[in-house]
Amino acid sequence: MFENVIEAMVDAVLVVDVEGRINLNNTAAASITGYAADELRAMTIGTLLVDDSDGMRTVVRRRIQDGSVVRRESSWLVTKGGERIPVSVTGSPVLSPTGDLQGIVLVARDVRDVRRLLQEKEAEIAARKAAEAEVRLAKASIEEQLDQTRASLLLAERRATLGTLAGGVGHELRNIAQIQVAAVDELSAAIAANEDVTLLARQIIPDLERVGEHITAHGQRLMQLARPGPDRVDALDLNTVARDVVDMLRGAGKLRHVTVTTKLADGPLTITVNRTRIEQILVNLVINAVDAIGDRDGKITIEVHPSSDQTRVVCVVRDNGSGIAPEQIDRIFQPFFTTKPEDKGTGLGLPVAREIVQSYGGNLIVESRIGVGTSFTFDLPR
Numbered sequence: 001m002f003e004n005v006i007e008a009m010v011d012a013v014l015v016v017d018v019e020g021r022i023n024l025n026n027t028a029a030a031s032i033t034g035y036a037a038d039e040l041r042a043m044t045i046g047t048l049l050v051d052d053s054d055g056m057r058t059v060v061r062r063r064i065q066d067g068s069v070v071r072r073e074s075s076w077l078v079t080k081g082g083e084r085i086p087v088s089v090t091g092s093p094v095l096s097p098t099g100d101l102q103g104i105v106l107v108a109r110d111v112r113d114v115r116r117l118l119q120e121k122e123a124e125i126a127a128r129k130a131a132e133a134e135v136r137l138a139k140a141s142i143e144e145q146l147d148q149t150r151a152s153l154l155l156a157e158r159r160a161t162l163g164t165l166a167g168g169v170g171h172e173l174r175n176i177a178q179i180q181v182a183a184v185d186e187l188s189a190a191i192a193a194n195e196d197v198t199l200l201a202r203q204i205i206p207d208l209e210r211v212g213e214h215i216t217a218h219g220q221r222l223m224q225l226a227r228p229g230p231d232r233v234d235a236l237d238l239n240t241v242a243r244d245v246v247d248m249l250r251g252a253g254k255l256r257h258v259t260v261t262t263k264l265a266d267g268p269l270t271i272t273v274n275r276t277r278i279e280q281i282l283v284n285l286v287i288n289a290v291d292a293i294g295d296r297d298g299k300i301t302i303e304v305h306p307s308s309d310q311t312r313v314v315c316v317v318r319d320n321g322s323g324i325a326p327e328q329i330d331r332i333f334q335p336f337f338t339t340k341p342e343d344k345g346t347g348l349g350l351p352v353a354r355e356i357v358q359s360y361g362g363n364l365i366v367e368s369r370i371g372v373g374t375s376f377t378f379d380l381p382r
């Protein structure tokens with residue numbers, strides 16, 4: 001019965017006596033070690049089962065002596081050919097009916113497959129870890145590159161913004177300087193013709209004062225590009241501002257042959273804004289309208305009225321000029337978009353105007369039909 005059981009086992013089974021001599025073995029023990037059964041019977045366990053320090057012999061002997069159990073000790077089974085096979089050894093004592101130790105049953109399990117599997121798994125884990133490390137490294141370098149790209153984009157964007165803002169200020173300076181040049185020309189011509197210039201001077205001086213105010217404000221704005229600060233604001237009546245701007249442009253000959261009509265509200269419509277900024281919006285819109293009319297006889301209407309809910313002031317600048325092509329209308333507010341010759345347009349008038357309106361919480365919108373005309377409408381909080 002006992003022999004049948006050990007024979008059926010795939011592990012090597014060796015039964016040793018108290019001296020360590022092998023008394024019994026199964027076929028698996030013979031085939032793993034390469035020894036025939038009778039060869040095994042002539043051997044002691046110490047020559048067959050060794051560990052690195054050769055301590056197995058001692059372990060087995062000691063265990064045999066104190067009759068204790070050996071549990072899964074790692075050691076080597078030495079084959080007939082001298083090969084060392086890694087095994088895990090379990091041993092249990094064989095006791096006589098009176099309780100005396102008669103020997104020990106050793107079961108040695110070949111762990112090569114398990115080890116190989118373990119090694120394969122370990123290699124797999126190591127490979128995965130290496131791949132993960134590589135991915136982490138690649139990710140870190142991509143993130144670093146992204147950070148750099150982001151930083152340089154930000155810088156480029158800031159430069160472009162500064163460029164556009166500076167361009168916008170330059171654009172306004174040029175507009176206003178033209179008004180001054182026209183006024184001074186007119187005055188010089190009158191003096192050259194020995195005319196009495198008192199009346200003319202009385203008309204022109206307020207314009208020149210306004211030009212001076214604009215130049216000061218634009219200078220301040222250029223300085224603010226480096227260190228932004230708030231604009232000075234005043235409570236102004238948009239009716240008055242619109243009338244003054246038309247007078248100033250007319251005085252400077254900017255309106256040419258165009259008829260400009262103002263349709264103003266009955267009472268004052270007060271907005272709290274920076275005067276120069278609001279004048280800039282109107283100057284840009286009116287000059288664009290004059291350009292759109294060109295050499296034809298044309299008409300510009302400037303309308304100022306309260307919004308229907310009375311909370312805002314609305315201003316419309318309408319012309320019967322060329323109109324804007326549908327494929328261009330989405331682009332007119334982009335900085336530097338212009339359909340005018342290089343020496344005439346920079347494409348900054350509308351973006352500047354829209355930026356000012358939006359900075360006060362309003363909006364600037366356009367409606368246009370080619371060949372019929374265009375209207376620009378902006379609103380500002382009262």
Ligand SMILES: Nc1ncnc2c1ncn2[C@@H]1O[C@H](COP(=O)(O)OP(=O)(O)OP(=O)(O)O)[C@@H](O)[C@H]1O
Nearest residue numbers: 288289292323332338339345346347348349350374
């Ligand atoms: N009232 C208008 N009628 C027809 N087209 C207009 C009108 N206002 C603007 N546009 C179109 O929008 C474009 C952009 O206008 P914007 O004022 O921004 O620049 P610009 O007038 O071309 O140049 P500048 O920088 O001198 O103002 C113009 O070139 C023109 O094609």
Ligand SMILES: [Mg+2]
Nearest residue numbers: 284288349350
């Ligand atoms: Mg313009």
